[in-house]
Amino acid sequence: MPWKIMVRASSYHYPSGLRYTVDHCLAFFVYFVLSKTFLAVVSEESTIFTNCGGTLHDPKGIIFTPNFPNAYPIPISCKWKIEAPGNQMIAIYFTQFYMREGLRATEYAYFEDESHYMGKTDLGIFSFDSHLNHLVTNKTILVLDFTVIEQGNIHLRVIDLFLDVYGFNITYEMITKNEYHADPCINNHCTFNGNCLASADFSSYQCQCLQEYYGDECQYSPKCGPEAESVICYNGGTCRHYIGSRFRMCNCPPGYEGTRCEKRVKEDPFISKEYFDEGTDS
DSSP: OHHHHHHHHTTSOOOHHHHHHHHHHHHHHHHHHHHHHHHHHHHHHTTOBOOOOEEEOSSEEEEEOTTTTSOOOSSEEEEEEEEOOTTOEEEEEEEEEOBSSSEEEEEESEEEETTEEESOEEEEEEOGGGTOOEEEOSSSEEEEEEEESSOTTOBOOOGGGTTSSOSEEEEEEEESTTOOOOOTTTTTTTTTSEEEEEOTTSSOEEEEEOTTOBSTTSOBBTTBSTTOSSOOSOTTOEEEEEETTTEEEEEOOTTEESTTSOEEOSSSOOOOOOEEEGGGOO
16 A cells, blocks of 8 residues: 555665755755744844934923833833933933833933943832832933833733733923922822823823723722712712722711721711722622
């Protein structure tokens, strides 16, 4: 039968000419695979996105990752140089910043490039986990290096909306000493359910809520709010999101307290500060 003949033929010794042809075909195949792999590696390394960054001299402005709040290209390498006049410093406000790593800050007295500089101070890598509100330099030049080679676990976002926002959108201004202002968008102002946007002159900020959330601080949704689909808080209490979409709390009316405003208070009515997880709903 043809199949048996083919199987047996595979155990025969090939004639020298045929062996030469087979060996060269095998060598060519290996070379082809390795060369394609090498070209793929070279191609991947050569596609690092660098169309970002620049030198900034304006007295105030915004620095953001490409395509913010959508995903930025990976791998990516950006460098921003902020240069203030000699009598001023630089204040950075982490208005929308949800990254655990990737952004490093360095201040200089003079900076041309990595080979020509003076008075260098490494300010470290910024991380949301360190709860930074703002940064004020002691020198007139601040360089921000943003480098991400692979996605990994570098973004921090509430569970249900994980990776809805990529990168960062931060603001800066040039100031005299101790002139910086408290950014109302910082300290979870939008409850992690929205993005905080600054006006062009930094005089006002507002929350841009994600998906189904609403309210001045994106604290309400159809599942938790004054128009909630189901009763979560009793005795006239109002449900609101506290940190992200899962952790919620009840704002109790005067005279009631408890996780869900289920207890009556005999004196000194107050607003309950007890929180609960969405998973505890019955």
